[in-house]
Amino acid sequence: MAHGLNPAQLDAVRTLSGPLLVLAGAGTGKTRVVTVRIAELIKSGVRPDRILAVTFTRKASGEMQERAAELLIKGKKFAKGGRGGRQKRLPKDAPRPEISTFHSLCVRVLRRHIAQLGYPERFTIADRGDQESEARSALREIKAPGEALGPSDLLAQISRWKMGSVLPSEAASIAESDQQHLAAVAYRRYQNNLKKAGVVDFDDLLLLTETLFKEHPTIRREEAGRFDHVLVDEYQDTNHSQYEIVRALAIGHRNLCVVGDDDQSIYAWRGAEVTHILGFHRDWPGAKVVRLEDNYRSRAPIINYANTLIAFNSVRHDKVLRPQREGDDTPRIMQCNDETEESKKVVSDIRFRLQQAGWFVGGPPEGQDNERPRLWPNDFAILFRTNEQPRAFEQELRAAKLPYVLIGGMSFYDRREVRDLLAYLKLVCNPDDEPALLRIMNTPPRGIGDGARKALVEHAVSQGKPLWRVLGDAPSIPNMSAAARQGVEKLTTAVESWRHLANLGEPVGALVRRVVGESRYHDELLRLYPDPKEREAREVALEEIVNAAAAYQDKKGAKASLQDFLDEVATGDRHDTDDKESQLGRGAIALMTLHAAKGLEFPHVYLVGMEEGILPHKRSLADGENAIAEERRLAYVGVTRARDRLTMSLALTRRKWGKPRDTVPSRFLYEMTGQADNPRYAAIKAGRAANTPNSGKKTARRR
Ligand code: ATP
Ligand code: MG
Numbered sequence: 001m002a003h004g005l006n007p008a009q010l011d012a013v014r015t016l017s018g019p020l021l022v023l024a025g026a027g028t029g030k031t032r033v034v035t036v037r038i039a040e041l042i043k044s045g046v047r048p049d050r051i052l053a054v055t056f057t058r059k060a061s062g063e064m065q066e067r068a069a070e071l072l073i074k075g076k077k078f079a080k081g082g083r084g085g086r087q088k089r090l091p092k093d094a095p096r097p098e099i100s101t102f103h104s105l106c107v108r109v110l111r112r113h114i115a116q117l118g119y120p121e122r123f124t125i126a127d128r129g130d131q132e133s134e135a136r137s138a139l140r141e142i143k144a145p146g147e148a149l150g151p152s153d154l155l156a157q158i159s160r161w162k163m164g165s166v167l168p169s170e171a172a173s174i175a176e177s178d179q180q181h182l183a184a185v186a187y188r189r190y191q192n193n194l195k196k197a198g199v200v201d202f203d204d205l206l207l208l209t210e211t212l213f214k215e216h217p218t219i220r221r222e223e224a225g226r227f228d229h230v231l232v233d234e235y236q237d238t239n240h241s242q243y244e245i246v247r248a249l250a251i252g253h254r255n256l257c258v259v260g261d262d263d264q265s266i267y268a269w270r271g272a273e274v275t276h277i278l279g280f281h282r283d284w285p286g287a288k289v290v291r292l293e294d295n296y297r298s299r300a301p302i303i304n305y306a307n308t309l310i311a312f313n314s315v316r317h318d319k320v321l322r323p324q325r326e327g328d329d330t331p332r333i334m335q336c337n338d339e340t341e342e343s344k345k346v347v348s349d350i351r352f353r354l355q356q357a358g359w360f361v362g363g364p365p366e367g368q369d370n371e372r373p374r375l376w377p378n379d380f381a382i383l384f385r386t387n388e389q390p391r392a393f394e395q396e397l398r399a400a401k402l403p404y405v406l407i408g409g410m411s412f413y414d415r416r417e418v419r420d421l422l423a424y425l426k427l428v429c430n431p432d433d434e435p436a437l438l439r440i441m442n443t444p445p446r447g448i449g450d451g452a453r454k455a456l457v458e459h460a461v462s463q464g465k466p467l468w469r470v471l472g473d474a475p476s477i478p479n480m481s482a483a484a485r486q487g488v489e490k491l492t493t494a495v496e497s498w499r500h501l502a503n504l505g506e507p508v509g510a511l512v513r514r515v516v517g518e519s520r521y522h523d524e525l526l527r528l529y530p531d532p533k534e535r536e537a538r539e540v541a542l543e544e545i546v547n548a549a550a551a552y553q554d555k556k557g558a559k560a561s562l563q564d565f566l567d568e569v570a571t572g573d574r575h576d577t578d579d580k581e582s583q584l585g586r587g588a589i590a591l592m593t594l595h596a597a598k599g600l601e602f603p604h605v606y607l608v609g610m611e612e613g614i615l616p617h618k619r620s621l622a623d624g625e626n627a628i629a630e631e632r633r634l635a636y637v638g639v640t641r642a643r644d645r646l647t648m649s650l651a652l653t654r655r656k657w658g659k660p661r662d663t664v665p666s667r668f669l670y671e672m673t674g675q676a677d678n679p680r681y682a683a684i685k686a687g688r689a690a691n692t693p694n695s696g697k698k699t700a701r702r703r
Helices: 005-012 028-044 060-074 103-118 129-142 151-163 168-174 178-197 202-215 217-224 240-250 300-310 339-356 388-400 416-429 435-442 449-464 467-476 482-504 510-520 519-526 532-559 564-570 578-586 618-622 625-639 669-671 679-685
Strands: 020-024 051-054 096-101 229-232 256-262 289-290 294-299 322-325 332-336 380-385 404-407 589-593 602-607 642-651 653-656 659-662
Touching: 005 028, 005 289, 020 659, 028 051, 028 060, 028 229, 028 256, 051 103, 051 129, 060 096, 103 202, 103 217, 103 240, 103 564, 129 178, 129 435, 151 178, 151 202, 151 240, 151 653, 168 178, 178 435, 202 217, 202 240, 217 240, 229 240, 240 256, 294 300, 300 322, 300 625, 300 642, 300 669, 339 380, 339 388, 339 602, 380 388, 380 669, 388 404, 388 519, 388 589, 416 435, 416 482, 416 510, 416 519, 416 532, 416 564, 449 482, 467 482, 482 510, 482 589, 510 519, 510 532, 510 578, 519 642, 532 564, 602 625, 618 625, 625 669, 669 679
Parallel strands: 020 256, 020 289, 051 096, 051 229, 229 256, 294 322, 294 642, 332 642, 380 589, 380 602, 404 589, 602 642
Antiparallel strands: 653 659
């Protein structure tokens, strides 16, 4: 087998032009096809930098880059003179394929052209906290009654509109309820305020790029002209804007290869539409469609469970998934009395297996080393559905001295001190970024109390200028204390000096270190966290950002800029020490949401909390069959992450607001184990099985 590919895969990678769809189940090698196809394109003479690939996992993009680099080096294009040695690494400026996520692709497009949409070129990207504060101001400004619409409901509605490509000017005409009408008014205000501040939110990245391409054909042509080939992984999860962006980029040359699996479409709630992949052959007449049926990832019993489970979805493309790996290790169902026992059992199982495999927990004893265990911590993943679940597991893992990394839960970048520091850095790049300015105006305290802040904001509104630009007027604003005036002056002087240094090209790492030091943020930590242990954790977080900035500087060399660093942070395109996925490679157990696990694989997978109300999620229970079908796809994604062993766990009671309540086993357990004829299954589906004592005990164990 050339490249280690089967004939169908080879057919796909050797189809080098025209529209191509690979529609196939989990673990059939779709991502591998994308990787090898990039290599084939390069071999056939396509310039690497004329290839664009959109991927979602760091692992995949790393592999794609590596493979492309290997080929280029092998092609002797970079053979070095002198003592016959050939260069092992690609020179920094060698052409490479552009491999990125949709969001980072859009940031790059917008950095070049956003001025056409009336935004400043030096826009900054809002995080969730910025969005909330903007939503609150918008609601205040339109005098929305508090009980009618809260900031998070407003943000959810705005996000739905943006993901469906609905512009602020269009929202009012499609609003149905009073609440939506109010939200439409607030949406306009929210968007105007963001625009004035030169700030875009995450959904804007996609929607603005889509708008740019639609309204400015020359820009669309220019951007499309950068690439001759476009490849998209996980195409089943594209939302409307992403779909339009792909189309805009590929419509000229039609060299578009998309791969995906309708059974793994798990982002409908984020606006993804599975019709995009199912309608591909209609959108792209003459498209070649390749189906892959052999699963190379999981052992046979795991695939049997996955197949049985997904067949319960009535609306789907029927696909064959044939296991290529033998094995008789039936997935286990681990029943526990409560959630504490669940985490203890799972963690001790992992610990036991690691020890059996020759891995020394807590480091090797003297004279021995951890050199060749048969399993590493990163061979294990604990997958969960909801954000409440990981806490108990984290606690156990820490107690068991097992290294782990939490992905997709509360992010490192959501921490208060990290957000404060990032707000400073955003302000250095874009002084009009009002949410950032308001965030750190008096953090650490510099005398600008609430009264002074209000006076400044009112002054800015009356002048019709961004807040930053009226700070110089502070001395003449009535009701400002001397302390507040001094504070304002100190802040502006400091930010101006950092900006000056940034413009002079001070290395990003040094600049970030300087901002931490000169903002006197350490004093703030001292004030907020008298407990030295707590403070140390915060200090470490700040240090991580400095490290990340320094690592970024090393990677980018002379091309590094603070702006790009912040873009990478915002879009999750991080190549830094906190890069979660790269920590996986360094030997940590992965603790992650099912959504985050898409595309990844692990020898040992623990799918925890297999209960009604968790998986399927309680929101879906009220929302009918379509919602349940999406939860089932999520369960299918979870099951198909496992290579060798799958363990599913459930707790018979689980605490709600501190009180233990009986649970109901997930209907998916009955489905995959062939127990759909069990009367309890019918009762669960009909919603009649809620909270009966010890209900879970009746789930039979297979074998
Ligand atoms: P998912 O739907 O989960 O994203 P996928 O279809 O993208 O899965 P890959 O991740 O590309 O599948 O491949 C699954 C596993 O099978 C990987 O470990 C890959 O290296 C391996 N694999 C793919 N094709 C072959 C093959 N022809 N021979 C042997 N192993 C293969
Ligand atoms: Mg894949």
